[in-house]
Amino acid sequence: MKQNININTDDKKNSPSILVATLGATWQVIPEIFAALDPDKCNLYKEHDTPECFHNIQQLSDTYSIDELWIITSQSKNTQKGIEQIQLWCSGLKKPVSLRVLIAAETDQVTSAKELDHIRELIFRSVLKATEIGNVICSLAGGRKTMSADLQRAASIFGTQGLLHIVAPEPLPDSLKCNDYIFWNRPLTPEDAKLLLPAWIGRYNRREILDTYWNNLPPIHSKRFPLSLSNTELNYFHTDSISLVDEVSERERDAQKLLGNYLAFLAESERHENWRHLYRLPPRLIEDLRTTSLDERFKPLIQAIPKAELHCHLGGIPDLDTQIKIGHAIWKGMTKQEQSYALETIYPLMQKKSIWDWNWPSTYIPRNLAPIDRSKISAALLVNVDRSDLELNLFDVTQPRVGLIHQTKGFSAYERPGELTGSAVLGHPLAIPCYIQAINDYVDNENIAYLELRGSPHKYSNAPIGWLKAFRDQLKDSDTRMFRFIWILDRRASNTKEIINEAMSAFADEALRNFIVGFDLAGDESQSSPHELASAFLPIFEACIPVTIHAGEGQTPENIWQAAYNLNADRIGHGLTLAEKPSLLTRFRNKGICLELCPTSNIEVIGFYDPLNSNTSSYSKYPLKSLWDQGISLTINTDNPGISNSGLSDEYLLASRLSGGISLWDTLAIIKQGYVHSMIDTALREVVLKRYDKEIFDIISNYKTTRKFE
Ligand SMILES: [Zn+2]
Structure with a gap:
């Protein structure tokens, strides 16, 4: 049956x-x-x-x-x-x-x-x-x-x-x-x-x-x-x-007595509280939710549920077509002279069907170039190179995208499809409306009610606070959409103190008060360890700003430990090796430190076994379910949906597949974690939670159950 x-x-x-x-x-x-x-x-x-x-x-x-x-x-x-x-x-x-x-x-x-x-x-x-x-x-x-x-x-x-x-x-x-x-x-x-x-x-x-x-x-x-x-x-x-x-x-x-007993049994058997209203569902429906695994059949259901996403890089949102659109927006605003200069610069990359030298980004759009100039050269590439050649050099050369940090090109192969987005274009004001459109399309398609975007304004402009205000003015909250921002410090940055000071001014700015909510450390983990940055983070600790740290993405749990103890992380980006240090796992559970898992990105960077992907057969099982069953707070995210060609609903389906099945009941509880661990103020978070509690109850109670015999 x-x-x-x-x-x-x-x-x-x-x-x-x-x-x-x-x-x-x-x-x-x-x-x-x-x-x-x-x-x-x-x-x-x-x-x-x-x-x-x-x-x-x-x-x-x-x-x-x-x-x-x-x-x-x-x-x-x-x-x-x-x-x-x-x-x-x-x-x-x-x-x-x-x-x-x-x-x-x-x-x-x-x-x-x-x-x-x-x-x-x-x-x-x-x-x-x-x-x-x-x-x-x-x-x-x-x-x-x-x-x-x-x-x-x-x-x-x-x-x-x-x-x-x-x-x-x-x-x-x-x-x-x-x-x-x-x-x-x-x-x-x-x-x-x-x-x-x-x-x-x-x-x-x-x-x-x-x-x-x-x-x-x-x-x-x-x-x-x-x-x-x-x-x-x-x-x-x-x-x-x-x-x-x-x-x-x-x-x-x-x-x-019967209903009371059932709720007591539920409370005893689960380690994560689900949406409160869901406990009012008939026990049979709850049992169906608890015994049915999330798979493709339920994609419309997952899409219909208003979700929160906590780990999404601004630079990773546009897919190639959107990148090209953004390129055109910038290109149209350039003078003839600027256009011909940019064309001249990228001339060596214009040869059809050629594979570019791996280091082309640092040659043509080096990070020490002014953001506005980087955006013009990026636009020249996006507009004048054939789409197929862009696809070849941004995406195809990194295939298969499995366990990339173990390959010769390392982490840079993971980032390659995003070389012409994010800081490569965001320095140009004409890129912003197009970019905002891409973000709105993304949250609409996926029904994301709460999105914490993260980015590095200091890479987009020499006046990053002004840039962030302009960006915020265009990215509007609505009745059903909330956007918040996390400032990222890149591990590769040499001027850490300066960047943190800049971020601190943003946190202090009244106009950004309800927008910027946290601070993040990202980039290739092999470049530096969290404890080296502890003293630089002091202003952030003093101002009691929420912190999330990319750690344990292929690196040892020592990095996660340092993120938690040296950098006071409230959340950890990935944290996939947490279970290797049981005492730390216990500490995370007790403190409620939340992991931001990104299944597609985790396969691409580190490699995990996916029964539908033959390139993954030698990799180990994704730890999500085991961590969840041990009571660890965790959320499911995309990391970079445009780069990984994924979406939030698909990430939930993938997480279930990688885990050998996650029940619909647990899926709903994981969705709730996205709101619970958001960086907004508790009072507002309670309002948001109550609202979606009711909405999700309505959605689920409208899905009738039937029992079938086979
Ligand atoms: Zn990330």
């Missing part, structure tokens, strides 16, 4: 619609109710004067055809005759329907207590089984009043798309007592038809009390309450030693 959360209505449509009805002496009630739901198979009401009353119940029960008809009845002589008529009537339907007849063996008029119990048990088991197979409609027309009452109770406990009745005058005119099955396959006369009216009683969800452990018994499932279901012969039900009716009644009595 497989349990799925439906993420679209197609799944639901594939389940059969089952009409469950009890039957007494009058078999004609079966065509009457059947035709009310499925006029294509039996057009009894063609001449009815108020056809809308039938459309109405079809709509209310979301049922427009019946695939299976289940008849529950006793073994009396009368009902046996009725069954024969129903079988004949079924064979005359315009399209076939699967008929299953369930008979309470050795019962007759259903008047003794024993008979009542017997048939009640059969009704309960039938409705339970039907709800596990398909979408169930129950009919109250037919059989003794006690049988109708039992069916109604079963429907309200196990759930039904609709509980219906057919109202008819009493006494019934002779014409509607016709015993000829052919009569019931043709339209009734208008006079007869108008005497019959469908009545909608209600729709019920499966009760939560069925879906928790109770007295050491597992949730209610038909496996424990067998029922034979042949559609070629009659199914005789004999009582056995177990009673579904009794267990359900006792569960109802213990209802309050």
Whole structure:
């Protein structure tokens, strides 16, 4: 058996619609109710004067055809005759329907207590089984009043798309007592038809009390309450030693305690608290979320959920097409003279299909050049070199992008696709609107409600604070989007103190107060270790500014230790080697220091095993799930979506694949971590968390569950 959360209505449509009805002496009630739901198979009401009353119940029960008809009845002589008529009537339907007849063996008029119990048990088991197979409609027309009452109770406990009745005058005119099955396959006369009216009683969800452990018994499932279901012969039900009716009644009595027990069990078994509202979901849905792994089927669900991303480099957002657009924006603003000078400079790279010398960035757009001049040369390349040659020299030469730091080109191969973005173009004011557009497109496509971008304004301008203000003015928050900024210090920088001073002025600037939220150390870890920078970081510590540090990305846990102890990191970028130092792992868990994991980037830089990528077969398992199960706070991010050709939703899917499956429940809890560990002020964070708590609850509770048998 497989349990799925439906993420679209197609799944639901594939389940059969089952009409469950009890039957007494009058078999004609079966065509009457059947035709009310499925006029294509039996057009009894063609001449009815108020056809809308039938459309109405079809709509209310979301049922427009019946695939299976289940008849529950006793073994009396009368009902046996009725069954024969129903079988004949079924064979005359315009399209076939699967008929299953369930008979309470050795019962007759259903008047003794024993008979009542017997048939009640059969009704309960039938409705339970039907709800596990398909979408169930129950009919109250037919059989003794006690049988109708039992069916109604079963429907309200196990759930039904609709509980219906057919109202008819009493006494019934002779014409509607016709015993000829052919009569019931043709339209009734208008006079007869108008005497019959469908009545909608209600729709019920499966009760939560069925879906928790109770007295050491597992949730209610038909496996424990067998029922034979042949559609070629009659199914005789004999009582056995177990009673579904009794267990359900006792569960109802213990209802309050049961739900409390379930929540206590959940609280005990999990190390990360999920969105608070989600604990209000029915236990069955929670169990489905806990036992279903995130995979491609759920991409629309992950996309629909408003997410937070905490580790995303400004320079890594544009893909090649966007980079070219940005290049054109700059190019158009250049004078003819500037254009021809830039063209002259890049002339050696213009030869078609040539592979550029690996060090071309430091030759043509060296970092000591003024930002505005770098942007003009970058634009010249982006506009005048064939797209295919750009792709070759920015992306293709770094393939396969797996474990790049172990290859000869090292970390620079990871960064290569971003050589013409970020600081290479952001020095030009005309690049900014295009860049902002790319950021907005990215968050819209991925439904990112909260994005912490990180970048190095001192690389984009000689007046970095002015640059950051201009950037902030154009990157606007909206009702559904929040942007914050983290200032990055590059490990390769020689003027560390100066950069930190510049950043400190930005933190002190009133106009940037609600925008710049933290400080980061990035770049090739082999260049310098965190403790060498401890004294330079003092102003940041003094001003109590949140800190995140790129560490443990292929380097030893010693670097992570230094980031935590020498640089007071609140978060760690990557931190993939944390588990190699168990005492540090424990410390991280206790202090709630959060890891920012970036699955695609981590494969590209360090290399991890991905079952769908043959280049990764020699690499070890991604540590995300193991860290998560040990209680480490962590988030999922892209690092550089344009460079890695990835998106945030795909990163969640990849994380699950690399981990051998992450449950949907844990996925939601990881999404929550993105907000919990954001660098915004606690008061605002609480507001944001509450808002998305409610929104995510609404999204999840709208995904109906079904249980399917294979
Ligand atoms: Zn990074």
